[in-house]
Amino acid sequence: MIFATSGQPVVPSLLLLVSMIAPLLGCDSLTPDPSETTSQSLMNAIAAVRRGEEHTIHLEGDKLTDEDLSLLAEVPGLQELIIENAPLGDRALAHLKKLNQLQRLEFPAGSVGDEGLSVLAGLKNLEWLNIPLSRASDAGFSKLSELKKLRILNMHQTQITDQGLEHLKTLSRLSLLRFGSPHVTDRGLKHLESLGQLKALHLMEVPVTDEGLQTIANMKGLESLYLDGGHVSDAALGKLIEARPALHLHQNQQHLYNDPQRHTHPE
DSSP states (O other): OEEEEOSOOOOOOHHHHHHTTSOOOOSOOOOOOTTSOHHHHHHHHHHHHHTTSOSEEEEEOTTOOHHHHGGGSSOTTOOEEEEESOOOBHHHHGGGTTOTTOOEEEOTTOBOOHHHHHHHTTOTTOOEEEOTTOOOOHHHHHHHTTOTTOOEEEEOSOOOBHHHHHGGGGOTTOOEEEEEOTBOOHHHHGGGTTOTTOOEEEEESOOOOHHHHHHHHTOTTOOEEEEESOOOOHHHHHHHHHHOTTOEEEETTBOOTTOTTOOOOOO
16 A cells, blocks of 8 residues: 655654654555555655655555565655555665655664665665664664764664664764664663753663663753663662653653653553
């Protein structure tokens, strides 16, 4: 299924930043004709963008191929591209390298490695990158350092080390960071202290300890922290709550019993 959606790119508030931890969709969609093939629907969506009627293309379906994405090779005016339920990889992303106006890319089912990130590094206007299944290493993250406008980054299955996080130090506009890696240490988190615009941080199976939690406490602009996994003590979490009572804090998707921000989440 292919949707072309209208409207200008959305500048996320804190609420939107926090909600990025779950899948985000916020635009009205045009219902595709079920009789059309994937390629026909995609060509219609591309035509709408070229006419200036739309700025976003939303692709959905496990039958999408690399060849389908080749139709996107040159689409002036495309600002947002969302590709769902399509297990594509680096080869597919190679077709996007000329989308110079692209600001948002969501590829939640894509298995993207360093080669794919190297392609994306050329998209200098990219602000929003959601590739949760990325298997990127430090080499791939070194390419992300070239995306100076990046504000939202979600890559929670990487293989980066502390060095990979060091490459993010130059992303001064980064406001939401969600990543996972079993190879990052407390020392690596220190590279994030210089990110003055960082509002939301989500660590997934990162082996952070009490020492790393102290580093996070020093991130004065941080408003939301999610910890899934790790090795922090209850005592260290208690100290964090005392030091930063306004911090929106979750551990393993739950509020702590002594968190002043604790509230019931809708199921």
